[in-house]
Amino acid sequence: MQLTKTIRLRLLLLWGVLSVSLFSTNTYAQTRKITGTVIEQKTSDPLPGASVTVKNEKRFAVTDASGKFTIEATTGDIVVVTMLGFQTTEVVVGTGNTVKVKLVEKPSHLLNEVVVNVGYGTVKKQDVTGAVSSIKGEDLRSTQPTTFEQALQGKVAGVVVQQTSGQPGGGVSVQIRGVQSISGGSPLYVIDGVFYGGAITTPASMGAGTNPMAGINPSDIESIDILKDASATAIYGSQATNGVVVITTKRGKGAIPSISYEMYTGYQQLPSKVQVMNLKEFATFINERNNKGAGWGFDARPEFVNPEYLGEGTDWQDALFSNAPMSNHSLSVSGNEGRTSYFFSGSHFKQVGIATGSSFKRTSFRLNLDNKTTSWLKVGTSLQFVHMNDNVGTSSGNVIHTALSQTPDIPIKNADGSWGGAYNRNGWVNSTVNPFAVATINVDKVNRNQIFDNTYAEIIFSRNWTLRNEFNASFSMANQERFNPSYTFGTVVNNNNGGAFGYSQTLNTVFRNYLTYARVFRNKYNVNIMGGHEAILDQSESSSGSRSNFPTNNAVGIDGGDPTTARTGSSKGHTAVESYFGRLNFGINEKYLFTANLRGDGSSRFVRGNRWVATYSGAFAWRIKNEKFLKSVKSVNDLKLRLGYGLTNNQGISATAYTTTLSTVPTGLTGIAQSLDNVPNSKVKWETTKASNIGLEGTFFNWRANFSIDLYDKTTDGLLLQLPLPMYSGAAVGWSPGALIAPFVNIGSINNKGIDLNIGFTAVKTKKFNWRTEANMSHNINEVLKLNTDGASLNGWPVSRTVVGRSIGEFYGYKVDGGVYANIKELQEHARPAKNGDILPYGPNGGSIWLGDLKFKDKNGDGIIDEDDQYFLGSPRPKFQLGLNNTFSYKNFNLNVFFTSNIGNKVFNSMRVQGEWPGTSFGYLKTLNNFAKIEMIDPNGSPTDPANLHVINPETRVVSLRNDNTNGNTRTSDSYVEDGSFLKCKTINFSYTLPTKLIEKAHINSLRLYASVSNAFIITKYSGLDPEIGSWDPLTAGVDGGFYPQPRVFTFGANIKLTK
């Protein structure tokens, strides 16, 4: 007891937020005191902590340790007793002064009776007609995710979650049921009615690799509903094409206030390293290249004369990566005081990145309030404030790429304490910066503040009519502070320091009103009709400033820089969407359920005439279990068939794609100039997706086993895409100085077919031991049906190509034919590359093909290697995605092991293009040691006569040491395309829940301790750091160019819940 008090006191002090007494007692006249006892029906044990109210009155009591309560009531009043895990029971007050209430435990399948948020309303899980997957908050948190999307990985069939960067709080790309839109591919997130993400409401974000969604604290999440098919998403209309993730945060419930504290702390490590040459190997290689490499002979490095005396040199990965801590503390208070329920939480999350120069911090507060003001009015709010700090120096400096590029002969620091760097201007010494120094001294910090608020008022006109008015305001700001000091890394010198400051903010406001009519006719027909209007205005502003030439490298703030070097910039933008929507739910006998959605959206992104679009859907569900023939079958607890069809629309293009804008630029002529920004397309229209879904789900054997299977077929027409035209257009997607911004066009059609499967089974269920297995599997086939590009392909240069009949963004290039040209016969007979149609000669001189050059497959057999000999080399998208979750519990011990797997996806390992090319002056991969070795057949013969030479390792795919690349050895080929399939042990979590008896006297409701490992191990053939490579751009997905890997995390944590 004393101990608990101490803990509680500490917690209170620690958080300093809970000094308020949460109780007040109200008494009313004209009533009398009723005392009662609440007991468990079977055991007759008293039940403490049950909430007791008088129906339609404010009065309210809680049972004490012996199950007793006292409340004011009059005869005829109805006393309602509720308690978590028990069925709500009502008792009419008679003439006596005591009542006895027996509570019946809820059947286990109803314990977690799921209410699904389907948008603008909720329905019970069994009444859902569309393809909706739901996850409970606690399941989500089992992997200790930094951001909530990370936690979705492997949990839901049909949802592909990939991190676009493993940096703390880094971006995550989420695809629901394949890529159906090449632009704006992320789903819409709706958090307590606040739109977040989607086409028009992305919060302000700055800095490389940051995640705009990182503001949501996973601890606050009660449940997530993922609307996957059109029949479910259509109610969200124009933003719903990529699926909708509806997030419901915790709200106050239960009469007893509860205080919950969750914490974990842990440390993270780099799971694996890329094998690079150490100094000894590097020096040996450089010598070999200099001595034996044809056309070299100018790169002698005197310091490498005796490689055997050289040590390991610098391991830049060791330098850059280190074990790093992370921790999370969340405290929440929730309860329900008669008319008002409340949930208040605060949390602090801190993660230092495993790579130097990266970290993430988040402090968030949430207040969810619901007040039943009168019998006809309910008001409430969901309010969140978040403050985040990102350190993105690692990503902005592309430090991981640089670390793998730097050579082992460069020290991190010199003996005198100065930073190491290239020391030799002569010879082939690259001037790569010191990556560790860059990550350490450069400042690149992002601060973000976000406020999300959804305030509602619900008016209950009658039993059937309800009007809900909502006003959402999401305000977000981000600022980025950068400072690049001057430095000297050996011969790599930067004399100029510079600082920059950027600020951006968005304000998104939504007015939403909808009227719901709900009624059951003749106890048989269940009708629910909803109609409403919504107006969204999104406003954004940004400004930036920079200066250079600071007097010191310790400058803070850009004001310290030379005023004559000052630069400023700003921008402002706005978009708007207006919508009308309606839904009809109609159920007959709880057997046949119909849903119809209709929505009209107008968007400011299109010119008048193309502005408005209609979204619709229909769905039917048949609850087979409620048919007579199944009613009596005990082994089947539930069985439901679902059919759905719908059309949704997408507007994911830039706000002013229909017109040309001009930027003011400086010129050497007098004054300024107005420079064209983009190629406009005023004909651009909405993208539409038609989707059908058929699903079957059921529960069997006393709720021990369950499954759901869904088949879907979706076709998107008028695909919106920023068109990557050939270079002769002068337009480009992405960074390309001087190019016009490529136009947005309706490019074609794409189809996604697939299957989502979930199975769960409680294999063992005894009093002490339980074992439950849950598995999900999804399979998606993506096919481009049409491209309105005159037969052209879409190229994600240099690695991918998108054509009709294949999936989006498949890798495209040459195939290596076995290995290298190994002898004269192969030089003569095997196809060689051509230039302007003429086959290139072979020979040792430059401009010719030589032994040790890669042989590429002559696809069309015309004897030359040219553009026509390219193949499709696989897709970056997994063919199958699997999740497997096993939970074992023995008494109070619980073990959870969770695996995820991707099968059949390819990764383009871009790091190898450079690291396995003998011609670069960068760091080398160990695999480069297997370069093609040319030997003379007759040692006394000619060293240049191909008849006297052969390659002793002809199967190698690493070329010989020759200073010529006429053969184009580094062209995109299957050499760099690797199998990205993996099986990852995502989490192992072991926990112990303290026995209730031990803690209940201390008024601790529950106390759970756990230890866990995330990303415990991975089984993969991929040679890079991590095969999970996410990308925002489907045309260039799966390219590993120095990817920040996901760390392995060891954590220890505790969850404590206190009541009263």
Added chain:
Amino acid sequence: MNSIIKAITSSLLALLLLASCSKDFLDRPPLSKVNAETFYQTPQDLRLATAALYAGNLWGDWNQNCMLPVGDILSGNFIVGWWGDAAQLNTFSVTNTNGIMISNWSSLYKIIARCNGTINNIKRKTPSTVPDSTKNGAIAEARFIRGFAYYNLALLWGAVPIIEDTEELITKPLVNRFKTEDVYRFAINDLMFAARHLKARDEKGRLTTWSAQGMLSKVYLTRAGLNSQSQGMRDQAFLDSAKFYAGNVIKKSGLKLLPNYADLFKTQFNDNEESLFALQWSPITSGWLEGNMLMVYSPDAKISPRGEAGWSSMLPSIDLYNQYEQADTFRRKATIMLKGDHYPELDAANGGFTWNGDCILKKHIVGNEKDNNAPTMTRTSSPEHNALLRLADVYLIYAEATLGNNSSTSDPEAVEYFNMVRRRAFFKDPYATDPDSKEYDVTSITEDMLIKERRVELAAEGHYWNDLVRLAYYNSPKAIQILSHGGGSSAASKRVSFTYDNKTKTAKAAEPNGDIVEPTIGSFTFPIPAQEVTANPKLLEPAVSYY
């Protein structure tokens, strides 16, 4: 609940529900930028629009990766060793994935796209209240620059796509290549329009009709030899046109050669009277490939902005060095630095700069920010308005057009213009009648003399490769010989840098950077970038006619 309150509230809310937003809720024009629908309304707007075509990011890539790498490295005037793509140019082993050639292709088309957008917007959006002459004058500026870009495309790739309206590519992105002669004709049409509609005088740095006529003379001269390989004779009609337009510029423009050759490349003399077309760089535009990045070749921190030396060095070839006559020191010194050369105007605050290395590029190395009175300049934003066409070039074009298909000419005008260029080089008054100034005059001109004079006069300005291509059109053996076997030596002996002993004033050839391939006729046409052919396989088809 009070039923009146309920009724009022519910009807109010029902009204709110039914009320749509105001009609223009969905009209959201760009807020922080000018947009094309409301721009191009006044003569001033048109001037602002065309001003953007003279420099900035549309030219940055070309100026950095193409002008010197192709014009002077590929042609063997200079060597850049440690830059893989430039090394390919040096060794003649250029492939269709060469980054420099990809930059060249894409940057010329970027320039074209900007010009197309400007031309079409002015045509479609400018109201009739703006006089036609103003409209045509603005269009003429854009068409000159577009013509310049197509001329360069024709020189390097021959048959290429011709794009006039970028927006048409949205629906029809796959285009054919058009015949080389049609690309030249397209460039000539653009320049003819420009010659007709540009003013004779304009704001400093802006194009004039003389710019267009000078450029026309050059394009006609190049066009004259096209497809003449078999007969070895250039088309006389085109030669006459070249002479006509060059003559116009020389005689009617009133422009004069700048008396001091070295001044041409000083920022104090930006847009001097000799400059016909110069890029209008601003020292503020310092983004990567957005400004004039030629200072990256600066060899020393003292003569670089903000004390940062360049990161790349361009070394003159021994072959270029050997072209300079003994007395041609002023021109040489303004083009390349040799050991011991002193430049008082560089790092002037510290008494000038002396070069102690072997040999290195001088042209475009304009010194530090104090030398140029340009505090914002950086390595990537040199304030030098480097000229792409200047009067001396036109003088030599006049001489070459006059020479035409003859083995030599003594045409007095041609010889005089040729000599004026030479006199200035030797630091004599080009316009003087004083006999002393005529010390280095010649009395007749041959093709060899012209090639050599152009090579040294215009070295490090991106012209020499174009001259060789022009020659290769009608006499490829000679073009190949110049690159390779001149004086019985191989290409490998010419395309190397040298060490210089300033005591004995002797140069000693250095080792080549890799294997230098002997040029062939095929070396004069580049393969279309691989990614472009992959994107549009029609580019592999035979070229079709545009006209």
